[in-house]
Amino acid sequence: MNASYFNKVNIGIKTVIKGLALSISYLFKKPVTLQYPHEKKRIAQRYRGSIRLKRNEEGALKCIACGSCEKICPAGAIKMVTVTPEGSKKKQLSEFYVDLGLCIYCGLCVDTCPVDAIEHSIVYEVAERKKDGLILRLDNLGEKNV
Amino acid sequence: MDLAMIADSIIVKVILSIAGVMIVFTINALFATWLERKVAGHIQLRLGPMEVGFHGVLQGAADGLKLIAKEIITPKGVDKKLFALAPYLAFFPTLLMFVVIPFSDKLQVRDLNIGLLYFFSISCIATIGIFMAGWASNNKYSLMGAVRSIAQSIAYEIPIILSILSVVIITQSLKLSEIVSYQSKFWIVLVQPVAFVVYVISAIAELNRTPFDIPEAESELVAGFHTEYSGMRFAVFFMAEYTNIFLVSAMATTLFLGGWRGPFFPPVVWFFIKTYALVFFIIWVRWAFPRLRPDQLMSFCWKFLTPVALLNLLITTFFMKIF
Numbered sequence A: 001m002n003a004s005y006f007n008k009v010n011i012g013i014k015t016v017i018k019g020l021a022l023s024i025s026y027l028f029k030k031p032v033t034l035q036y037p038h039e040k041k042r043i044a045q046r047y048r049g050s051i052r053l054k055r056n057e058e059g060a061l062k063c064i065a066c067g068s069c070e071k072i073c074p075a076g077a078i079k080m081v082t083v084t085p086e087g088s089k090k091k092q093l094s095e096f097y098v099d100l101g102l103c104i105y106c107g108l109c110v111d112t113c114p115v116d117a118i119e120h121s122i123v124y125e126v127a128e129r130k131k132d133g134l135i136l137r138l139d140n141l142g143e144k145n146v
Numbered sequence B: 001m002d003l004a005m006i007a008d009s010i011i012v013k014v015i016l017s018i019a020g021v022m023i024v025f026t027i028n029a030l031f032a033t034w035l036e037r038k039v040a041g042h043i044q045l046r047l048g049p050m051e052v053g054f055h056g057v058l059q060g061a062a063d064g065l066k067l068i069a070k071e072i073i074t075p076k077g078v079d080k081k082l083f084a085l086a087p088y089l090a091f092f093p094t095l096l097m098f099v100v101i102p103f104s105d106k107l108q109v110r111d112l113n114i115g116l117l118y119f120f121s122i123s124c125i126a127t128i129g130i131f132m133a134g135w136a137s138n139n140k141y142s143l144m145g146a147v148r149s150i151a152q153s154i155a156y157e158i159p160i161i162l163s164i165l166s167v168v169i170i171t172q173s174l175k176l177s178e179i180v181s182y183q184s185k186f187w188i189v190l191v192q193p194v195a196f197v198v199y200v201i202s203a204i205a206e207l208n209r210t211p212f213d214i215p216e217a218e219s220e221l222v223a224g225f226h227t228e229y230s231g232m233r234f235a236v237f238f239m240a241e242y243t244n245i246f247l248v249s250a251m252a253t254t255l256f257l258g259g260w261r262g263p264f265f266p267p268v269v270w271f272f273i274k275t276y277a278l279v280f281f282i283i284w285v286r287w288a289f290p291r292l293r294p295d296q297l298m299s300f301c302w303k304f305l306t307p308v309a310l311l312n313l314l315i316t317t318f319f320m321k322i323f
Helices: A003-027 A068-072 A108-112 A138-144 B003-008 B010-043 B059-069 B080-100 B115-136 B140-171 B176-182 B193-206 B231-256 B267-286 B294-322
Strands: A051-053 A078-083 A092-099 A118-120
Touching: A003 B010, A003 B267, A068 A078, A068 A108, A092 A138, A108 A118, B010 B059, B010 B080, B010 B231, B010 B267, B059 B231, B080 B115, B080 B231, B115 B140, B115 B176, B115 B231, B140 B176, B140 B193, B140 B231, B140 B294, B176 B231, B193 B231, B193 B267, B193 B294, B231 B267
Parallel strands: none
Antiparallel strands: A051 A118, A078 A092
16 A cells, blocks of 8 residues: 555546546547448549440440450450441441459550540449359440449 | 236236346347447447347347357267256346346335345356356366456455445345335435445446456457357357346446436336446446456456445444444
């Protein structure tokens, strides 16, 4: 029973009260939890989500089927099938596949496109039940990527 | 037989009492676990359970259902009989302790004239269940947890008894209804603040809760004595723990906070308000402090709590003799 004993007791009581006050103050603060499936995070506009093809004012695809994106894709996620209609010299896009299982979201296809026809959407919920669902085609390239 | 005689017969009373105790026990187990998770969540800036029912109120029921549906696993090498018996030995004393709790002036199963003594003697039996679980599990973590639990229970029993003795000396009774009726003018906590603080601290230690949760210290002992338990047997331990929190708070309410007394609301409501305020406090403490080392725990009890409780008892006796 000396001074240091009472000193320790004094410090102990002070710390206990301080700790209690701090934790109760957190009880009334706003939680930081995001209730994910119910509320979604706001995504920055430059977020590199899944790939989609742009359309011009008339609603036609801007793509000129040059194949640059297919060539530059480091993961080999883009496959393109082109046709050249008779009497025309321009190639046209007939099939376009993006395999999201392979895509690494690097953005090289977007950078390399000479006519700015391909872009990233802000879609990040790309999980699928079947492997097949990961492959984006021309017909669902626009719809899936809102 | 007319209705009054039926209501008066001992069998009906026993059945009603058991039903009442089971209802309080079940609702408390569900509510206390929900409260714990909610308070824990919000103190850590989370939300806690949100999915099952309004703000997750039915989470406890969902968890209970899951645990009931689980297979009861008896690990290899355990003492099968003791292993199966231990959870119930830890659990049944908590039901027995309900017997003397005065929920209101009339709502009490049995108003024993040694109610206080009964309560604290029965509470000791649960420790045997805990040790049995640790011993029968044939697991070093379980055994270590059980040994620590025993050491802690013995140590903290002393300040708890000393602090309630000061109350007994003031009220001159071990009968809980008399202790409550003594507090018709003032709460005992006003004249015995030290005893109240000592009681609450020791009670948290008796409950094996943080910051005194060394018997089930996750980071060193996995889960202490219930490491090997799963499914409903684990749930029984779990329910016993939360019922004990309620009982300890109920006893503190009765001894120090005027029991069921209070204005405007009916007595039962006041009783539960006070009890759950204390339950909230115990949960709050859990999320405010880190765990103590075993030696710190022991020295805190023997070098601080026990002397303070003893000194408080001496001063109380002195003043009671004079006035």
